Amino acid sequence: MKARRKPIRGAGQRRRSAQTRSRETQSITPPIPTSFRVGLGNDIHRLAYGRRLVLGGVTIPSKKGSVGHSDGDALAHAICDALLGAAGKGDIGRHFSDRSSKWQGVSSLLFLRHVRTVLDNAGLAIINLDCTVGLERPRLTPYMTRMQKRLASALRIRGDQISIKAKSGEEIGAVGRGEAVRADAVALVCDLRRTLCPHHSRSADPSVASSAR
Numbered sequence: 001m002k003a004r005r006k007p008i009r010g011a012g013q014r015r016r017s018a019q020t021r022s023r024e025t026q027s028i029t030p031p032i033p034t035s036f037r038v039g040l041g042n043d044i045h046r047l048a049y050g051r052r053l054v055l056g057g058v059t060i061p062s063k064k065g066s067v068g069h070s071d072g073d074a075l076a077h078a079i080c081d082a083l084l085g086a087a088g089k090g091d092i093g094r095h096f097s098d099r100s101s102k103w104q105g106v107s108s109l110l111f112l113r114h115v116r117t118v119l120d121n122a123g124l125a126i127i128n129l130d131c132t133v134g135l136e137r138p139r140l141t142p143y144m145t146r147m148q149k150r151l152a153s154a155l156r157i158r159g160d161q162i163s164i165k166a167k168s169g170e171e172i173g174a175v176g177r178g179e180a181v182r183a184d185a186v187a188l189v190c191d192l193r194r195t196l197c198p199h200h201s202r203s204a205d206p207s208v209a210s211s212a213r
């Protein structure tokens with residue numbers, strides 16, 4: 001086959017390419033100096049007979065439980081991903097490989113404690129978490145307060161910083177057929193090193209305040 005010859009570009013064409021590149025560079029909006037960062041996490045686990053159903057660190061009486069390498073706590077895993085995402089520190093798989101026997105059967109609250117340390121090291125404070133759990137049965141309402149307390153304790157935040165909602169799957173899809181449990185979480189964090197955060201106690205620290213200004 002005959003090799004296609006590369007077209008020779010003239011000076012005018014080169015100038016136009018340079019102008020296009022320059023316009024593209026100019027159109028990139030510089031990052032707005034803000035102290036807030038948002039993160040999104042979701043997780044799904046298959047449900048099977050003979051397994052424990054753990055959500056938000058609470059064991060929920062159920063015929064079926066979640067299949068997973070750890071305790072299969074989809075809610076805790078979604079929160080981990082939301083917080084790690086907000087921090088720009090990857091995802092839960094990067095920090096806790098499901099190939100490592102170290103994490104087999106462990107409580108996912110341990111992952112949350114680790115994530116809190118990651119945030120501390122990055123100078124990030126948690127503002128709030130909003131979560132939704134998709135589960136066909138049982139109803140989660142009686143366990144919500146306990147889940148909220150367990151999660152808050154592992155993350156060393158107040159209970160009112162975590163909102164948990166429950167949704168059934170309306171008999172549609174894997175959740176609706178009772179084959180899976182799903183969790184979604186959104187996290188808002190505050191960069192304490194970048195600016196003064198009025199919602200966090202560290203803002204009272206004069207060293208934080210002066211460096212932020």
Ligand SMILES: [Zn+2]
Pocket residue numbers: 043044045068072073074077
């Ligand atoms: Zn998971």
